[in-house]
Amino acid sequence: MTASLNTSIATPLSEALAKTDGPYQLHGLERAVSVLEVLSESEAPLSLAEICHRMNLHKSTAHRSLMVLERSALIERTPENRFRLGLKLYELGNRAVEQIDLRARVYPFFRRLAMDVRETVHLGVLQKTSVVYLDKVEPNRRICMSSKIGSSNPVYCTSMGKAMLAFQPEETIEKIVSSIRFTRYTPKTLCSREKLFEHLETVRRRGYAIDDEEIELGVRCIGAPIFNEDRWAIAAVSVSGPTSRITPQNVRAIAQRVLTCCREISASLGMRAKKKSHVASPFLTHYGS
Amino acid sequence: MTASLNTSIATPLSEALAKTDGPYQLHGLERAVSVLEVLSESEAPLSLAEICHRMNLHKSTAHRSLMVLERSALIERTPENRFRLGLKLYELGNRAVEQIDLRARVYPFFRRLAMDVRETVHLGVLQKTSVVYLDKVEPNRRICMSSKIGSSNPVYCTSMGKAMLAFQPEETIEKIVSSIRFTRYTPKTLCSREKLFEHLETVRRRGYAIDDEEIELGVRCIGAPIFNEDRWAIAAVSVSGPTSRITPQNVRAIAQRVLTCCREISASLGMRAKKKSHVASPFLTHYGS
DNA sequence: AGGTGTTGTACCGCATAGAGGGACGACCGC
DNA sequence: GCGGTCGTCCCTCTATGCGGTACAACACCT
Numbered sequence: 001m002t003a004s005l006n007t008s009i010a011t012p013l014s015e016a017l018a019k020t021d022g023p024y025q026l027h028g029l030e031r032a033v034s035v036l037e038v039l040s041e042s043e044a045p046l047s048l049a050e051i052c053h054r055m056n057l058h059k060s061t062a063h064r065s066l067m068v069l070e071r072s073a074l075i076e077r078t079p080e081n082r083f084r085l086g087l088k089l090y091e092l093g094n095r096a097v098e099q100i101d102l103r104a105r106v107y108p109f110f111r112r113l114a115m116d117v118r119e120t121v122h123l124g125v126l127q128k129t130s131v132v133y134l135d136k137v138e139p140n141r142r143i144c145m146s147s148k149i150g151s152s153n154p155v156y157c158t159s160m161g162k163a164m165l166a167f168q169p170e171e172t173i174e175k176i177v178s179s180i181r182f183t184r185y186t187p188k189t190l191c192s193r194e195k196l197f198e199h200l201e202t203v204r205r206r207g208y209a210i211d212d213e214e215i216e217l218g219v220r221c222i223g224a225p226i227f228n229e230d231r232w233a234i235a236a237v238s239v240s241g242p243t244s245r246i247t248p249q250n251v252r253a254i255a256q257r258v259l260t261c262c263r264e265i266s267a268s269l270g271m272r273a274k275k276k277s278h279v280a281s282p283f284l285t286h287y288g289s
Numbered sequence: 290m291t292a293s294l295n296t297s298i299a300t301p302l303s304e305a306l307a308k309t310d311g312p313y314q315l316h317g318l319e320r321a322v323s324v325l326e327v328l329s330e331s332e333a334p335l336s337l338a339e340i341c342h343r344m345n346l347h348k349s350t351a352h353r354s355l356m357v358l359e360r361s362a363l364i365e366r367t368p369e370n371r372f373r374l375g376l377k378l379y380e381l382g383n384r385a386v387e388q389i390d391l392r393a394r395v396y397p398f399f400r401r402l403a404m405d406v407r408e409t410v411h412l413g414v415l416q417k418t419s420v421v422y423l424d425k426v427e428p429n430r431r432i433c434m435s436s437k438i439g440s441s442n443p444v445y446c447t448s449m450g451k452a453m454l455a456f457q458p459e460e461t462i463e464k465i466v467s468s469i470r471f472t473r474y475t476p477k478t479l480c481s482r483e484k485l486f487e488h489l490e491t492v493r494r495r496g497y498a499i500d501d502e503e504i505e506l507g508v509r510c511i512g513a514p515i516f517n518e519d520r521w522a523i524a525a526v527s528v529s530g531p532t533s534r535i536t537p538q539n540v541r542a543i544a545q546r547v548l549t550c551c552r553e554i555s556a557s558l559g560m561r562a563k564k565k566s567h568v569a570s571p572f573l574t575h576y577g578s
Numbered sequence: 579a580g581g582t583g584t585t586g587t588a589c590c591g592c593a594t595a596g597a598g599g600g601a602c603g604a605c606c607g608c
Numbered sequence: 609g610c611g612g613t614c615g616t617c618c619c620t621c622t623a624t625g626c627g628g629t630a631c632a633a634c635a636c637c638t
Contacts, residue, residue, distance in 0.1 A: 023617080024356035027595070028317040028625075033361040040384045048586060058627050063587075067313035072322040073417060081586070085385035087414065087421045091441055093382025095329045096374035125376065128362060132376045152380055312588085315625075317596075337615060347598050352616070370615070 031057070032065050032074075036085065039075060045082035100125075102235055103135045106226070106265050110237060111137050113261040117254055119241040124160040125234070126168075127152060129180050131161040134235075153215060156180055156196050157189050159223030160236035162209035166200040167225045167233035173200070185215045208255045213243065220246040222255050224262040226269070237262055320346070321354050321363075325374065328364060334371035389414075391524055392424045395515070395554050399526060400426050402550040406543055408530040413449040414523070415457075416441060418469050420450040423524075442504060445469055445485050446478050448512030449525035451498035455489040456514045456522035462489070478503045497544045502532065509535040511544050513551040526551055 038054050039046060046054075052062045066083055069075045073088035097103065106123055114121040114137040123135040130152035155161030155176065165173060182191045190196050203209040211221040223238035239246070239258055246254065327343050328335060335343075341351045355372055358364045362377035386392065395412055403410040403426040412424040419441035444450030444465065454462060471480045479485050492498040500510040512527030528535070528547055535543065 024353045024360075025595075026317045026321070026353060026357040028315045029321045029354070029357050030361065032315070032318045032321075033363065036381055040381055043388070045388070049584085059586080060588090060627060060629095061625085064313045064315060064625075065318070068315040068318050071313075072319070074322065084388050085381055087382075087385055087389075087416045089378060089385045090382035090423075091416075091421060092325055092329055092374055093376075093379035094440065096376055096378045099332075099334070099373050100376075127376045127380075132380060134379075151383065313625095317624095338613085348615080349599080349617085350597055353596075 028065070031055075031061070032069055035062070035065055035069060036074065036089075039083060039085050042084075045078050045084040047082045051083065097134060105269060106235070106237075107135065109261050109265045109268070110135065113237065113239070113257060114138065117239050117257055119239045119245065119254075122160065122238045122240065124158075124164075124236055124238070126155065126161070126164045126176075129155055129176055131155055131158050131164065131236070154180070154183070156182065157185055157211060157214040158238070159209045159211040159221035159240075160238045161223075162196075162199060162203055162211070163223040163225045163236045163238070164233040166203035166209065167227065167231065169232065186213055186217050188212055188217075189214045206255070208259055210251065210255075211238075211240075218243055220251075222246070222251060222258055224255070224258045226262050227266040228269070237265070317354070320344075320350070321358055324351070324354055324358060325363065325378075328372060328374050331373075334367050334373040336371045340372065386423060394557070395524070395526075396424065398550050398554045398557070399424065402526065402528070402546060403427065406528050406546055408528045408534065408543075411449065411527045411529065413447075413453075413525055413527070415444070415450070415453045415465075418444055418465055420444055420447050420453065420525070443469070443472070445471065446474060446500060446503040447527070448498045448500040448510040448529075449527045450512075451485075451488060451492055451500070452512040452514045452525045452527070453522040455492035455498065456516065456520065458521065474504045475502055475506050477501055477506075495544070497548055499540065499544075500527075500529075507532055509540075511535070511540060511547055513544070513547045515551050516555040526554070 034055060035051060038051060048059065048063060048066060051057070051066070052059055055062065066075065066077075070077060070083070070086075073086045075083050076086040077083050102125070103123060110121060110123055121137045122133055124131040124133050126132075131154075132152045153161065155165050165176060168176070177193055177196060180193075180196075182193075183189070184191050190199055199209075208222055208224040211219075211223070213219060219240060220243045221238045221240040223236050225233035226235040226237065228234045237258060239254055323344060324340060327340060337348065337352060337355060340346070340355070341348055344351065355364065355366075359366060359372070359375075362375045364372050365375040366372050391414070392412060399410060399412055410426045411422055413420040413422050415421075420443075421441045442450065444454050454465060457465070466482055466485060469482075469485075471482075472478070473480050479488055488498075497511055497513040500508075500512070502509060508529060509532050510527045510529040512525050514522035515524040515526065517523045526547060528543055
């Protein structure tokens with residue numbers, strides 16, 4: 001058999017773009033997901049040609065993908081033959097968070113915290129190397145579907161991200177951190193694996209994380225994890241505000257309130273001990289196996 | 290060449306499930322979408338075996354799909370190896386409506402209507418044979434992401450659906466109606482193509498549509514379309530309430546308010562006439578080409 | 579008008595991606 | 609222990625879907 005050599009040689013030439021290489025490949029599907037991502041990043045709807053260009057794809061290939069995606073309503077086309085994300089994604093996405101159902105259970109506590117500190121409060125979960133925003137309350141009103149909700153930011157430069165990361169199993173941290181592609185958003189961004197690990201140590205010691213203008217100058221955030229019964233973080237809550245209001249002087253006071261809130265939430269989520277330990281974290285997006 | 294016969298014979302045996310048959314096929318992708326749908330319909334996360342069972346799939350095939358979907362974060366797996374929709378869908382879905390950006394522009398009017406009639410008000414758009422709920426206001430508070438938002442109902446038994454359908458181009462109506470699979474939800478549900486067409490005639494005459502307990506007994510809704518400059522419906526607004534409050538006596542009065550609201554919205558959306566007529570409807574999910 | 583660049587759509591043959599059979603190892607409860 | 613289930617992995621063979629290419633419909637220039 002020539003099989004043994006086969007696998008190692010086959011791939012390199014075939015695809016110009018560096019595809020995710022894993023044991024399980026489904027090129028058509030992967031390409032389709034990329035299309036969705038490209039469309040997601042674009043402000044305006046894109047034409048077939050533009051999509052081909054951005055993805056180095058042949059017309060026919062892209063065309064086929066688009067047709068199928070359109071049939072599935074994952075994308076839709078405007079009258080002038082451009083494509084954008086379809087509303088089916090909205091349906092599916094909402095089902096996704098509905099199934100998790102974290103937001104509804106957290107909301108009451110969450111809201112009280114916002115009233116209390118009179119700053120914007122976020123709820124988020126880990127999603128591979130990003131934190132996804134699930135909810136947001138501003139001191140007065142709940143901002144629904146504000147631009148931020150549903151979007152995501154990197155783990156390493158958000159207080160929620162660091163708070164959750166710090167309280168993950170060793171291997172999970174390792175896996176996540178090693179897939180991070182660091183980008184410097186501000187002079188204060190933690191841009192290396194080492195700095196991040198060091199920082200996580202601090203977070204673990206204090207119990208909360210600070211994003212000190214690491215993603216945007218002038219904005220400081222304090223985040224703390226929500227735990228499941230095994231003390232792994234399954235979500236996080238953060239308070240964000242201008243550096244003028246969240247000053248080094250009052251950080252500790254605010255942090256205490258965030259921590260209290262998170263403790264209440266963790267407790268209320270109940271997570272009564274069940275038979276085995278694999279009730280673990282129904283909320284956390286596990287990274288790899 | 291044997292090609293000519295080939296196409297017509299090839300399909301019937303290969304797949305047990307009736308797949309959508311169209312010129313462009315990407316089985317891997319289509320299967321993946323089905324997986325997403327299956328997961329979406331399930332309350333609890335599903336195991337590989339369960340998914341195989343529900344979809345008549347071979348273990349390996351399903352497994353491969355799942356692995357790829359998981360890598361793409363379109364699904365995620367719980368610690369006990371079950372699968373559910375992933376939060377990436379949430380991100381993408383939110384991007385989708387953000388790109389449409391209908392909700393934000395409509396909200397002010399929308400809200401006033403709710404205050405005015407003191408009933409629940411919905412905003413929705415057409416999505417093939419369904420109407421997708423984009424927003425909802427209850428008389429007092431805005432219900433964000435209530436269970437309904439993001440979900441969908443059939444066109445033919447909702448006031449918004451019928452309101453939008455009535456004001457579509459002839460061919461669009463034809464295409465949509467002929468893909469409807471009628472289900473009787475209540476004794477009053479319109480269950481045939483003929484009845485629906487007849488009804489649409491009425492809707493066109495009156496300018497608004499009524500859902501008279503056609504999807505749920507005890508609930509009556511009044512919906513009217515939002516137009517683009519070509520007078521095609523791109524969205525709809527509806528008022529829903531118990532039959533005890535929305536009585537045959539006051540339907541007309543409420544309908545007038547809905548109509549007024551929709552007229553204001555249509556006007557405010559501006560849609561200033563641009564060069565060609567293909568500015569048409571950037572919001573409507575066009576059905577087919 | 580007539581060329582000359584775009585678009586998007588359609589077809590087709592060949593290489594390869596991926597379906598499905600099946601082995602394997604982990605875990606369950608009898 | 610054994611029989612059952614589960615998920616993972618691997619290999620073979622063929623139908624799939626990739627990418628060339630041809631074409632049709634426009635838009636834009638001289």
